[in-house]
Amino acid sequence: MIGKIMSETVHHSSPLRVSFEFFPPKTPAMEETLWSSIQRLAPLRPDFVSVTYGAGGSTRERTHHTVRRILTETALAPAAHLTCVDASREDVDAVIRQYRQTGVRHFVALRGDSQGGVGDKFVAREDGYRNGAELTAGLKAIDPDVEVSVSAYPEKHPESPDFATDIDMLKRKVDNGATRAITQFFFDNDIYERYVERVRRAGIYIPxxxxxxPIHDFTKIQRFCSAVGASIPAWLAERFDGLENDPQTRSHVAAAVCAEQVLDLTRRGLSDFHFYTMNRADLCYSICHILGMRPARGDAAAEKAA
Incomplete structure (x- = not known):
């Protein structure tokens, strides 16, 4: 069955489009790992690559440096993350203008986590943007032509009291100019499908x-899921049971599980996917290969990466 799905995917009239998310490095060694990952994945020609902010905007300067380096040293299209955390509107607007002067045309507008990290209550500054909807409006006020991606939550944001409130916030982002929503990660495709149905019923039609x-470390993913309110199906936990000290088998299982999830989503009509890489390329590259993605023939970078 998997082989049949793979064949259908490879020859689909609308090929898969992927984007990759990276986080800015904290040390020279991490920067080396990051650039190795970017070089490894670049031959797959992603639609864009995004670079995150840390909790509380703690990696702001490193994010700027990474985005500038992507612009000057690669042919990739970077999307710069922006948050509302611990910054005035004036400060955020200055960052936006700086990015635009550098050549950035795509932003990921997020409220962001508080300085205390995931799970800690967010408190907006009186002189700052209060949420992703206001930040999206601020971006569009500075340049109506920029592309703005925003967040979406198939299992609702952990601070939202209900789905209606959560989807109303997404609608406000769209009304203010958001052109794409990227979801929090999930492992049950039915949950995603039900969420999209809710979104469409609310009159939201952006992608x-x-x-x-990809699950590099199941224990860490479990902890993060608990913090952000994402669920882990019992069958998924069973796949990784007993592999705590077997990284090689764990990697094989992770690639298979992730590829199965994406292949199932392609059968449901999806063609665009955003991968949270954790700055580690090999697993993402393996998954994309299973999905039928190949570097362009004769691409020197691709041949090096392969």
Missing amino acids: VVPGIV
Whole structure:
């Protein structure tokens, strides 16, 4: 069955489109790992690559440096993350203008986590943007032509009291100019599908791109899921049971599980996917290969990466 799905995917009239998310490095060694990952994945010709902010905007300067380096040293299209955390509107607007002067045309507008990290209550500054909807409006006020991606939550944001409130926030982002939603990661495709149905019923018609996370470390993913309110199906936990000290087998299982998830989503009509890489390229590259993606023939970088 998997072989049949793979064949259908490879020859689909609308090929898969992927984007990759990276986080800015904290040390020279991490920067080396990041650039190795970017070089490894670049031959797959992603639609764009995004670079995150840390909790509380703690990696702001490193994010700027990474985005500038992508612009000057690669042919990739970077999307710069922006948050509302611990910054005035004036400060955020200055960052936006700086990015535009550098050549950035795509932003990921997020409220962001508080300085205390995921799970800690967010408190907006009186002189700052309060949420992703206001930040999106600020971006469009500075340049109506920029592309703005925003977040979406198939299992609702952990701070939202209900789905109606959560989807109303997404609608406000769209009304203010958002052109794409990228979801929090999920592992149950039925949950994603039900969420998109809710979104469409609310009159929201922008693409809702699935956020996909390859599982490098199941224990860490479990902890993060608990913090952000994402669920882990029992069958998924069973796949990784007993592999805590077997990284090689764990990697094989992770690639298979992630590829199965994306292949199932392609059968449901999806063609765009956003991968949370964790700055580690090999697993993402393996998954994309299973999905039928190949570097262009004769591409020197691709041949080096392969």
